[in-house]
Amino acid sequence: MSTATAAIEGDGIESGRSQPQINVGVLGATGTVGQRFITLLSNHPWFVLHRLGASPRSAGKKYREAVNWKQANAIPSSVREMMVYECKPEHFSECAIVFSGLDADAAGDIETAFRAADLCVFSNAKNYRRDPNVPLIVPFVNPSHLSIIPQQQSLLSPPLSKGFIVTNANCSTTGIVIPLAALERAFGPLELVLVTTMQAISGAGYPGISSLDILDNVVPHISGEEEKIEWETLKILGGVSESDTGVKSFDMHARHPLRVSASCNRVPVIDGHTECLSVRFARRPPPSPQQVREALAAFTPDAKALGCPSAPRHTITVHEEPDRPQPRLDRSYQDGAGVNVGRVRQCPVLDIKFVVLSNNVSIGAATSSIINAELAVLKGVVPT
Numbered sequence: 001m002s003t004a005t006a007a008i009e010g011d012g013i014e015s016g017r018s019q020p021q022i023n024v025g026v027l028g029a030t031g032t033v034g035q036r037f038i039t040l041l042s043n044h045p046w047f048v049l050h051r052l053g054a055s056p057r058s059a060g061k062k063y064r065e066a067v068n069w070k071q072a073n074a075i076p077s078s079v080r081e082m083m084v085y086e087c088k089p090e091h092f093s094e095c096a097i098v099f100s101g102l103d104a105d106a107a108g109d110i111e112t113a114f115r116a117a118d119l120c121v122f123s124n125a126k127n128y129r130r131d132p133n134v135p136l137i138v139p140f141v142n143p144s145h146l147s148i149i150p151q152q153q154s155l156l157s158p159p160l161s162k163g164f165i166v167t168n169a170n171c172s173t174t175g176i177v178i179p180l181a182a183l184e185r186a187f188g189p190l191e192l193v194l195v196t197t198m199q200a201i202s203g204a205g206y207p208g209i210s211s212l213d214i215l216d217n218v219v220p221h222i223s224g225e226e227e228k229i230e231w232e233t234l235k236i237l238g239g240v241s242e243s244d245t246g247v248k249s250f251d252m253h254a255r256h257p258l259r260v261s262a263s264c265n266r267v268p269v270i271d272g273h274t275e276c277l278s279v280r281f282a283r284r285p286p287p288s289p290q291q292v293r294e295a296l297a298a299f300t301p302d303a304k305a306l307g308c309p310s311a312p313r314h315t316i317t318v319h320e321e322p323d324r325p326q327p328r329l330d331r332s333y334q335d336g337a338g339v340n341v342g343r344v345r346q347c348p349v350l351d352i353k354f355v356v357l358s359n360n361v362s363i364g365a366a367t368s369s370i371i372n373a374e375l376a377v378l379k380g381v382v383p384t
């Protein structure tokens with residue numbers, strides 16, 4: 001890693017402060033999430049986009065030839081002519097970090113191989129989220145879970161000193177755990193969460209669901225999604241416990257049992273997952289809708305305080321208008337790096353209900369991975 005002097009001001013980056021310069025690679029660089037990584041990393045103050053990986057179908061081609069570019073912005077000029085490589089660690093030996101936007105069918109073995117080659121892997125895929133030694137991190141919620149990494153490294157055979165895997169969450173889970181964490185921080189533990197999702201088609205990757213299935217329609221099933229939301233929420237909002245012998249484990253919110261029920265739907269929206277939640281707090285009486293609005297708007301995560309360059313200015317934007325947030329109007333605010341909450345009101349069955357909108361490809365995927373890596377650099381977890 002080398003350093004350079006930042007010329008960018010604002011958004012947590014102080015002009016004149018020495019900035020790390022770290023070579024990074026993107027696995028699955030041609031996919032929906034991969035394209036978002038390319039856009040974000042081509043202009044990153046610390047991370048230098050050094051290698052691109054995709055399937056053997058794309059390897060050996062220039063990026064502009066391999067990719068079916070679907071972003072509103074053009075392919076960054078610095079990336080157009082870059083070569084795409086097979087996802088083999090030897091091609092990425094000059095990188096310290098790889099971001100993975102790999103299809104889950106390929107991600108397991110490839111990410112294991114990159115970790116074994118002592119690379120720091122930040123993955124969007126579901127494969128390792130349930131591993132008891134892999135942190136499942138939503139950057140505004142549980143960066144403290146990075147503390148499990150030395151245990152992950154020491155239990156591998158052979159043990160590693162640098163390489164690790166960090167995953168980020170399912171995109172629908174990410175959207176809800178950010179406001180839920182803000183509520184728990186302000187008002188103590190939650191007891192019940194009911195969530196109904198309306199998920200964008202880009203969540204299924206490209207080409208995704210056929211137009212004849214989704215236009216003029218709602219599909220009330222997304223395979224595996226409800227179980228992921230119900231399970232991942234507990235791992236993320238729970239703590240890390242340590243036994244008398246020093247073994248760490250994720251406590252799954254065990255000290256205050258939390259029950260989560262999810263119902264997932266695919267809707268004809270291109271980007272942006274909308275989710276309707278009702279929650280019950282342990283504390284009686286529960287907070288009022290106005291107290292909830294104030295707590296959500298005031299939520300300031302460590303990622304912001306520590307100076308992560310990709311952390312948005314407003315983590316949670318609370319809308320007062322009765323018909324917001326909406327995907328078309330709100331998904332691009334702050335480049336999709338925050339979450340939008342609206343319609344905070346009393347729930348006659350539980351305590352409070354509200355609507356969340358989050359950009360599934362940005363904070364639901366690539367942006368989260370990048371902020372996770374920024375946190376890992378700031379906390380000294382990525383070797384320099």
Ligand SMILES: NC(=O)C1=CN([C@@H]2O[C@H](COP(=O)(O)OP(=O)(O)OC[C@H]3O[C@@H](n4cnc5c(N)ncnc54)[C@H](OP(=O)(O)O)[C@@H]3O)[C@@H](O)[C@H]2O)C=CC1
Nearest residue numbers: 028030031032033054055058101103104106125203205206
């Ligand atoms: N889309 C979303 O909103 C979210 C997606 N995710 C997760 O992120 C990951 C990527 O999703 P998404 O971008 O939507 O998927 P896409 O299908 O759009 O892209 C998949 C990528 O994986 C590559 N790939 C496929 N097979 C192989 C292989 N055998 N070896 C190497 N590379 C391969 C593809 O390369 P090629 O072009 O050469 O085929 C492509 O770059 C998935 O695990 C998904 O579950 C997580 C959160 C949100």
Ligand SMILES: N[C@@H](CC(=O)OP(=O)(O)O)C(=O)O
Nearest residue numbers: 124125126170171199203204
């Ligand atoms: N299943 C999500 C996107 C996704 O890929 O999720 P996961 O990374 O948990 O498999 C959606 O369809 O919107």
